[in-house]
Amino acid sequence: MKLSWYLNRLRNMEPAEVLHRLVEQQRKIVSRYRDGGWENYPAPELHTVFPQWRHALLAATPPQRRAIEAAAQMALQGRFSALGQEWPARAPQLLYPAEFWRFDPVTGGYWPGAEAYTFAIDFRHSHRRGDIKYVWEANRLQQLPVLAAYLVLSGDQGARAAIEAAIGSWHSANPPFRGVCWASGIEVALRAISLIVTLDLAGKSLSPDTRRQAGETLAASAYWLARFPSAFSSANNHLVAELAGEYLIGLAFGAKADGPRKALLDETMKQILADGTAAEQSPTYGAFTAELVLLCAAASNARGVPFPQHVMTARLSAFADAVDWLPRKASYGDNDEGRILTLGNERDYVFSVAAAIRGFLRQTGGMPASDDFRAILFGAPVAPMPQPVGLKTFVDGGLSVWRGEVNGRLVELMFDHGPLGYLSIAAHGHADALSLTLFVDGKPVLVDPGTWLYGSGGVWRDWFRSTPAHNTLNIEGESQSIISSKFNWSHKARAILVHTEPEPSWSLRARHDGYEGRFGVVHQRTIKHRSDDILVTDQLLGGERAAEVVFQLAAGLVTRRDDELVTVMRDDEPLLAIRFPDAAVEISAGGENPGQGGWVSPRFGHRMPAERVVWRGMLAEEGVRFGIRLIEPARGGDSGRLRTKQIQHQL
Numbered sequence: 333m334k335l336s337w338y339l340n341r342l343r344n345m346e347p348a349e350v351l352h353r354l355v356e357q358q359r360k361i362v363s364r365y366r367d368g369g370w371e372n373y374p375a376p377e378l379h380t381v382f383p384q385w386r387h388a389l390l391a392a393t394p395p396q397r398r399a400i401e402a403a404a405q406m407a408l409q410g411r412f413s414a415l416g417q418e419w420p421a422r423a424p425q426l427l428y429p430a431e432f433w434r435f436d437p438v439t440g441g442y443w444p445g446a447e448a449y450t451f452a453i454d455f456r457h458s459h460r461r462g463d464i465k466y467v468w469e470a471n472r473l474q475q476l477p478v479l480a481a482y483l484v485l486s487g488d489q490g491a492r493a494a495i496e497a498a499i500g501s502w503h504s505a506n507p508p509f510r511g512v513c514w515a516s517g518i519e520v521a522l523r524a525i526s527l528i529v530t531l532d533l534a535g536k537s538l539s540p541d542t543r544r545q546a547g548e549t550l551a552a553s554a555y556w557l558a559r560f561p562s563a564f565s566s567a568n569n570h571l572v573a574e575l576a577g578e579y580l581i582g583l584a585f586g587a588k589a590d591g592p593r594k595a596l597l598d599e600t601m602k603q604i605l606a607d608g609t610a611a612e613q614s615p616t617y618g619a620f621t622a623e624l625v626l627l628c629a630a631a632s633n634a635r636g637v638p639f640p641q642h643v644m645t646a647r648l649s650a651f652a653d654a655v656d657w658l659p660r661k662a663s664y665g666d667n668d669e670g671r672i673l674t675l676g677n678e679r680d681y682v683f684s685v686a687a688a689i690r691g692f693l694r695q696t697g698g699m700p701a702s703d704d705f706r707a708i709l710f711g712a713p714v715a716p717m718p719q720p721v722g723l724k725t726f727v728d729g730g731l732s733v734w735r736g737e738v739n740g741r742l743v744e745l746m747f748d749h750g751p752l753g754y755l756s757i758a759a760h761g762h763a764d765a766l767s768l769t770l771f772v773d774g775k776p777v778l779v780d781p782g783t784w785l786y787g788s789g790g791v792w793r794d795w796f797r798s799t800p801a802h803n804t805l806n807i808e809g810e811s812q813s814i815i816s817s818k819f820n821w822s823h824k825a826r827a828i829l830v831h832t833e834p835e836p837s838w839s840l841r842a843r844h845d846g847y848e849g850r851f852g853v854v855h856q857r858t859i860k861h862r863s864d865d866i867l868v869t870d871q872l873l874g875g876e877r878a879a880e881v882v883f884q885l886a887a888g889l890v891t892r893r894d895d896e897l898v899t900v901m902r903d904d905e906p907l908l909a910i911r912f913p914d915a916a917v918e919i920s921a922g923g924e925n926p927g928q929g930g931w932v933s934p935r936f937g938h939r940m941p942a943e944r945v946v947w948r949g950m951l952a953e954e955g956v957r958f959g960i961r962l963i964e965p966a967r968g969g970d971s972g973r974l975r976t977k978q979i980q981h982q983l
């Protein structure tokens with residue numbers, strides 16, 4: 333497994349990257365024997381990076397104050413949750429024992445600590461310890477800014493003591509560069525950001541010893557980030573986090589940090605596309621990148637050196653514009669629930685970041701929840717703005733969205749005709765070209781399957797990224813892009829939008845070449861809107877093949893089948909009916925192995941059985957058509973079955 337991983341990575345490396353990796357490996361060997369010990373990283377004088385935030389916290393609304401208090405009390409009671417998992421409760425008298433930083437709540441085991449050199453720990457290929465993301469989540473120290481905010485609002489000295497205990501324990505248990513907590517640059521950066529925000533909010537209330545420990549951690553982090561940057565095929569959101577960490581650490585040390593600032597601005601222009609969509613083909617990774625940039629923009633504003641207008645308007649504002657078009661909680665590509673400033677579990681992270689951008693730029697926009705944490709620090713939109721309606725195509729990101737009313741229902745449709753992902757390995761992309769997702773009355777119906785797990789996901793990690801798991805066509809159960817490892821591909825389908833027709837009877841036609849080399853055909857899909865239905869036509873250009881077309885339903889929805897007509901229902905209410913070309917339809921949910929039935933992963937680490945409707949048959953250039961008819965909401969006395977029968981002859 334390890335050998336094949338390296339071979340597949342090498343295939344996606346240009347010569348300059350190969351040289352970079354060789355130099356990087358040499359640096360790791362040298363650092364093992366030279367760079368350990370806190371004595372090598374004395375704490376410099378610390379400067380405030382976000383002086384405006386203490387004042388902003390004091391202006392928090394009652395709902396925001398209650399949300400901060402609830403999150404802080406959870407930490408003070410020894411409770412921690414992330415990625416859908418609850419860590420075992422710890423005694424308030426010992427909130428942060430040394431083993432907390434190595435504990436995996438899923439397996440109940442422990443990852444290596446100070447006894448092991450960080451780069452000698454295999455977290456990519458060995459699954460026996462579990463998924464490293466769970467351990468790293470606790471080590472981001474993102475509970476500390478929450479405690480610091482609570483300290484500002486309440487003066488609770490228990491919060492101050494908890495912050496000091498956490499920083500002291502982490503410092504003692506994780507000397508540089510020992511243990512798994514130093515193994516990834518993004519983790520080093522996010523932890524540093526948490527410490528900087530905590531120091532700014534808690535201020536001089538923290539003991540000199542705690543501030544020294546935090547300063548030493550920041551100094552070691554600055555050295556690590558500069559020495560082992562993500563580069564070439566790895567220069568995705570990880571690089572944005574690392575540059576943000578370097579920039580904010582530099583400000584905390586009283587430096588201008590012009591180098592990381594310029595590099596961060598350059599990466600922003602690359603990783604948020606001109607139309608506002610995310611280069612990584614994931615709204616949540618786009619929001620993660622945008623939040624990092626927004627945080628640094630706030631720090632730069634506080635210094636009186638605002639970020640350039642072309643970054644703030646052409647990228648951050650464009651991202652918020654793109655989010656306005658997406659259905660709420662829409663997802664595609666990977667989603668690992670990464671956050672920067674958070675109170676914990678969030679209802680709608682992407683929308684919250686977009687609202688924070690609107691607030692920071694003093695724009696109108698969708699209003700965040702009344703208890704939104706980011707709205708305190710960045711502001712809320714100056715006035716509400718309704719979601720846009722109609723058809724919108726994001727040319728750079730390869731996504732078309734339509735929002736409108738059909739038969740008395742709000743319908744939101746997304747059609748993916750974009751690239752697989754970002755850079756040569758497309759690490760967080762899914763093989764979902766020409767996939768269709770559909771929300772009805774603000775709730776998901778036809779869905780992207782989600783992410784499941786990363787390192788420990790095994791065959792299920794592959795399934796959730798595969799074409800058969802998505803609402804598109806596949807040939808003989810094969811993916812349009814070929815998976816070579818958990819974050820890599822050996823072959824990438826190329827998709828293109830070839831034709832559009834404007835409203836009211838709009839249509840979209842796109843195709844991809846993912847099957848051309850193996851099967852000699854190109855998949856083309858046309859989506860057309862008529863007055864009260866949506867027509868989906870799939871064609872294989874260049875030949876005839878056995879294919880299947882998938883409609884993956886959201887968890888909790890059920891179907892009723894009448895020959896070639898499948899009605900989708902929520903809580904006994906018919907939502908829509910899909911007419912298939914014939915009765916060669918299979919409906920299944922769950923199963924022990926991938927592909928046996930439908931599965932969705934509504935959040936990282938969780939999966940649920942959900943009905944997957946599949947049509948199978950021979951397909952050629954003449955194509956097959958699927959009709960999706962929206963069913964009018966029930967009126968008094970109407971039965972769902974009667975209304976379904978009424979539209980059978982209309983489809």
